[in-house]
Amino acid sequence: MVWKSALCVHSGVCVRGLPEVFDTRRQPWIAIDAASSAAIVEQVGRCPSGALSIDRTAEK
Numbered sequence: 001m002v003w004k005s006a007l008c009v010h011s012g013v014c015v016r017g018l019p020e021v022f023d024t025r026r027q028p029w030i031a032i033d034a035a036s037s038a039a040i041v042e043q044v045g046r047c048p049s050g051a052l053s054i055d056r057t058a059e060k
């Protein structure tokens, strides 16, 4: 997963949708192992700004 901070509009969609993965009070704020890949892909698809995306080249 890739997060482009410059694109984030801080809508909170990711934090509300999958709080176990996206938690801005934590550092780092994204815990990629805290949910299934399918759940993360689905949530990333709901990001309204395109700040979150899936880096397919990283998948093996």
Ligand code: SF4
Residues within 6 Å of the ligand: 007, 008, 009, 010, 011, 012, 013, 014, 015, 046, 047, 048, 049, 050, 051, 052
């Ligand atoms: S859903 Fe996208 S735009 Fe909204 S806070 Fe998360 S990363 Fe930022």
